[in-house]
Amino acid sequence: MTIIITAVLFATGLGVFLAVVIGATARAFAVEIDQRVETITGMLPGVNCGGCGYAGCADFAKAIVEGRTIPSQCPVNTPVNITRIAEYLGITAGEKEKVVAVVRCSGSCAVTVRSPYNGIRDCRSAALVAGGAKGCDFGCIGFSSCARACPFNAIEIRDGLAVVHPDLCVGCGKCVDTCPKSLIVLVPATVDVHVYCNSPEKSVLKRKVCKTACIACRKCVKAADSENQMIVNGFLVATNYSNPPLPDLIEKAACPTTALRLASKHASGAYEGVLK
Amino acid sequence: MTNDILVITIGAILVNNFVLSKFLGICPFLGVSKKLSTALGMSGAVIFVMALASLVTSAIYKYILSPTFTINGTAINLTFLTILVFIVVIAALVQLVEIILQKFSPPLYQALGIFLPLITTNCAVLGAAMLNVQTNRGVMASTVFGTCSAIGFALALVLFSSLRERLDLAKVPTPFQGTAIALITAGILAMVFMGFSGLV
Numbered sequence: 001m002t003i004i005i006t007a008v009l010f011a012t013g014l015g016v017f018l019a020v021v022i023g024a025t026a027r028a029f030a031v032e033i034d035q036r037v038e039t040i041t042g043m044l045p046g047v048n049c050g051g052c053g054y055a056g057c058a059d060f061a062k063a064i065v066e067g068r069t070i071p072s073q074c075p076v077n078t079p080v081n082i083t084r085i086a087e088y089l090g091i092t093a094g095e096k097e098k099v100v101a102v103v104r105c106s107g108s109c110a111v112t113v114r115s116p117y118n119g120i121r122d123c124r125s126a127a128l129v130a131g132g133a134k135g136c137d138f139g140c141i142g143f144s145s146c147a148r149a150c151p152f153n154a155i156e157i158r159d160g161l162a163v164v165h166p167d168l169c170v171g172c173g174k175c176v177d178t179c180p181k182s183l184i185v186l187v188p189a190t191v192d193v194h195v196y197c198n199s200p201e202k203s204v205l206k207r208k209v210c211k212t213a214c215i216a217c218r219k220c221v222k223a224a225d226s227e228n229q230m231i232v233n234g235f236l237v238a239t240n241y242s243n244p245p246l247p248d249l250i251e252k253a254a255c256p257t258t259a260l261r262l263a264s265k266h267a268s269g270a271y272e273g274v275l276k
Numbered sequence: 277m278t279n280d281i282l283v284i285t286i287g288a289i290l291v292n293n294f295v296l297s298k299f300l301g302i303c304p305f306l307g308v309s310k311k312l313s314t315a316l317g318m319s320g321a322v323i324f325v326m327a328l329a330s331l332v333t334s335a336i337y338k339y340i341l342s343p344t345f346t347i348n349g350t351a352i353n354l355t356f357l358t359i360l361v362f363i364v365v366i367a368a369l370v371q372l373v374e375i376i377l378q379k380f381s382p383p384l385y386q387a388l389g390i391f392l393p394l395i396t397t398n399c400a401v402l403g404a405a406m407l408n409v410q411t412n413r414g415v416m417a418s419t420v421f422g423t424c425s426a427i428g429f430a431l432a433l434v435l436f437s438s439l440r441e442r443l444d445l446a447k448v449p450t451p452f453q454g455t456a457i458a459l460i461t462a463g464i465l466a467m468v469f470m471g472f473s474g475l476v
Contacts, residue, residue: 006347010357025376031379121446
């Protein structure tokens with residue numbers, strides 16, 4: 001009997017002792033947490049994408065409270081929540097233009113010459129081996145390094161080509177550094193017309209390896225409403241994002257290689273199989 | 277003494293590796309081995325907790341649980357409470373450490389993060405404490421054993437997570453994708469560690 005009582009008493013005593021010690025320690029070493037940081041973290045998307053430039057949503061919330069940044073620096077947050085944060089702290093939300101990523105290449109497997117590649121399925125590894133599997137040295141390799149980096153699953157690899165879905169992309173910019181060909185740029189979300197080619201090579205050489213390359217025929221430049229809406233740079237034309245053309249330029253220009261595309265239609269696959 | 281310690285060290289890290297030959301701590305081994313960075317965080321937490329837990333539990337066993345007391349003429353020995361006491365003490369200990377860390381070393385607290393409470397009730401930690409009791413090691417030898425077992429665990433975890441990161445990029449046949457290929461890899465890794473078996 002004594003042994004049962006001793007055991008019970010010992011176990012109870014140990015429990016109480018440990019509880020008291022933990023309680024006392026928690027009281028003695030209490031860390032003061034700014035309640036506002038937690039509230040603001042709750043108003044942030046919580047995906048920890050790093051698009052704001054801070055280590056995560058909690059870190060960003062801390063930075064807002066300490067006045068090191070403004071609520072609108074978060075590219076993912078809804079305008080409603082941004083205003084709520086600003087009102088909660090009594091500060092101005094600030095303005096931030098919404099940007100989206102664009103992969104400046106339209107060379108899917110169907111339109112580019114391909115060589116066999118059996119190495120690691122990663123763009124950066126493939127780029128080290130003679131610049132990737134596709135004929136074009138400047139085009140998308142299509143091994144989804146960018147898609148894996150995207151926290152929002154906004155990049156789809158369709159027929160060996162990375163395609164950004166502008167409605168899912170929040171413009172955090174995580175994919176930009178992953179592309180060994182530097183094909184991905186962040187552009188204003190209001191612009192829909194892009195040239196899906198980034199090869200500076202001569203038009204003849206480009207056409208040999210890719211059916212949808214920009215051949216700098218200047219049709220779009222001439223069809224544009226004003227002179228500098230499309231910029232010609234050697235054998236490559238690009239949208240002038242500070243003076244962007246309207247979406248109707250696509251019909252007016254009638255790009256012979258379909259390198260000139262609307263981002264929204266490109267994402268839905270409207271240009272696939274247009275060129276035989 | 278030095279010789280003993282050396283034998284314990286090599287034995288715990290390589291020969292009787294906790295994960296790959298004793299099959300303790302398989303849950304975190306599979307759970308947090310998808311990325312090298314999380315594996316490193318977990319390894320740090322495990323080393324920390326196992327070293328502390330071995331030290332405290334072996335001291336408790338030596339000075340409280342194993343001696344026989346006499347109360348009212350009845351001889352009482354509390355060794356049968358070992359598992360219970362160890363679980364409670366380890367859990368409380370980790371909780372204490374967490375509170376103190378948060379106060380004095382926020383960066384370390386951030387780095388160990390969720391892994392510290394996760395590892396509290398892990399069988400590897402309790403396993404190390406129980407093995408110390410079974411083999412009758414002193415407090416010093418127990419601490420060394422605990423630390424080295426944890427280093428062995430960390431070694432296995434880091435190796436395995438690197439393998440899994442590499443596996444992510446490889447073409448794996450559909451039936452083997454995910455956990456299946458991970459378990460096969462773990463098995464092969466365990467066989468590799470069998471090569472150390474003649475070492476001590």
